[in-house]
Amino acid sequence: MSDQQKQDIEDHKGLAVVAYMIFFIPLLIAKQSYFAMYHANQGLVLLITAVVVNTAGTIIPVIGWLFILPIGNLFVFILWVIGIINAAKGKIEPLPLIGQFDLILRPEEADE
Numbered sequence: 300m301s302d303q304q305k306q307d308i309e310d311h312k313g314l315a316v317v318a319y320m321i322f323f324i325p326l327l328i329a330k331q332s333y334f335a336m337y338h339a340n341q342g343l344v345l346l347i348t349a350v351v352v353n354t355a356g357t358i359i360p361v362i363g364w365l366f367i368l369p370i371g372n373l374f375v376f377i378l379w380v381i382g383i384i385n386a387a388k389g390k391i392e393p394l395p396l397i398g399q400f401d402l403i404l405r406p407e408e409a410d411e
Contacts, residue, residue: 311334312389344397348397
């Protein structure tokens with residue numbers, strides 16, 4: 300890892316953590332940071348997952364209310380905690396099961 304990458308991570312750890320609560324903040328403040336944009340993407344994918352889980356759990360009677368909502372929201376919560384920990388530690392690791400989706404274009408990671 301280059302010094303530039305390390306500096307990017309150190310400068311934007313806080314924004315990366317915030318991305319899991321309000322994904323668009325790094326889009327406004329640090330759009331040139333690969334690290335912040337990576338975690339903004341993960342935060343957006345997590346938000347979409349939460350919306351899908353809650354919509355499905357609300358629409359599907361009984362099974363949705365008793366199984367999809369509690370288990371799905373627990374899954375989303377666990378992924379949220381994993382994402383925040385990864386961001387705080389300066390890691391660029393995808394979230395389990397949902398982290399491979401790229402919805403936000405990121406600046407290229409510097410290869411120095």
